[in-house]
Amino acid sequence: MPSNNSSFLDIDDDLEGVDDFAGETNPFDDATVPDRPSMNKSKAGEGNGFYGTADSKGESAPLQGQMDPPAYDQVIGENTNENGGRDGLRPGLINYYSRYFQLNLTQFKKRLSAVMTFRNDHNAGDNDNDCDLYGAVWITATVVMINFTMSGGLSFIINEVIKGTRAGGDVDRASQFKKLLHSIWLFYGYTFGVPFITMQVLQRDEHSERNRSFKSVPELISVYGYSNLIWIPVCVILNILDMSKRLRTVQAIQWAIVALGWAQSSYFLKSQMSKNNGEDGETQAGGKLSLSVIVAIALHALFCLLFRFIIF
């Protein structure tokens, strides 16, 4: 239908085209990325700041809304109605794992002291915040780093700083990197792999009432991770003793220290895995260990032997 309006902006030309859809709602309206409030603010005052200058790059500004990852609260909020918040996230998402890394310093210190004092307060009340993978990852990383750096560092200090002789190319770097690689696979493999086996054993045990019921594997990984704490001092001492490895007494002392480490960490594992209901628990369990805990301790002994033979 030709229009009576003679304005050149009136473009209804009776032909098929975009103007036919002028009366319909724009389907792309839903997909519009909302403007970020910060983009409309003047950056004049922030010109010297790191972020201010970043914003002055014109090309990156329009992409901001699309490049941002979904906010944690946003993702959590979306799932709240379905499966109860964080539990609703799929395991593939980074935000799913971030709950295992949310802890503050006092909490962390409390857990570290619990390892040393064998305190078992898992049955005290809230188990929700009891599990973190932060300790498992970074305590193990510390152990690996000590194994990697200490022997090289000690020989560097003794030879170059104290004796004043330049080692040059004589440094045994191959053994340092072997230690690094072996420590990585042994410690991370043990901390993150063996709990899957132990979990199955614990669940299938016929005396499972004696054991603490772990809700998930990460909870058990957390226990294994914190049990690695004892290997920090053990590795420091072993590395120092390793400087004079040829002496028999030194080797015997190394064995003794590894055995001590094994005893401490397996006692910790046992105290965490067994049920501890105060007096009631003691009378029920009668000091006996269930088969599953014995299996876990045997696996731990195997790990300690491997540690002794492969790394030192």
Place this chain on the structure above:
Amino acid sequence: MTSGFGHIGRERRARGESIKMSYGRDDTIIEPDFIEADTLMAAGAGSADKGLHDSASRGTLDETVLKTLKRDVVDINSRLKQVVYPHFPSLFRCWCDGLGAEDSGSSAADSDISANCDLWAPLAFIILYALFVSHAQSLFSSLFVSSWFILLVMALHLRLTKPHQKVSLISYISICGYCLFPQVLSTLLSQVLLPLAFRIGGQNRWVVRVLSLLKLVVMALCLMWSVAAVAWVTKSKTAIEIYPLALCLFGMAWLSTIL
């Protein structure tokens, strides 16, 4: 058709009129899209470097390679000025001041952090680092890969411990990459310049002792510098957040000292 509207729009905008088009119906008013003038951007970049402002209209085809490289270097340098350099002279005092100023200052910084996402500087730093440490021998590739891996681990740690910040993994890699700059300096000193001094000093015991101690001091200083920088820029305050970053950077610093 769009270009036609654009033409009309430009004409009208030049006259300062508001533009509304009716498509044959009175109730349908569509405002055409216009590319906003760059006044906002220009205001934002008012105090920033000229080099950075130029990069907004980046076209590398009609300029010399030297010019492009120079602009990139200026770009990296201007960011380093903001992130890394300020923490050198008095390290942790500066870091604390930075945290205080930041708390009172912009909350917009939170959201703008992801805009700063270039991997060019981390790539340059890692190549330099691997080159210095390996002396351009076969070790280069493993150092290159492991450096990227360390950056990834740092970024993952930051992403996991700070899920409430809307910053992507790549941005964290970029930020951590900028903080490798002190490591590159440390590597340059301990792998290139100090060995030259070794040659001059020969095998004199005291020279070896002093130079070895210097190596350790340089490593410690640069490690503190980069840890302070990364802690400030990612707003990591507690030991829980800083320790893993420091451990990763220590690994890199150690490699550069001992190899």
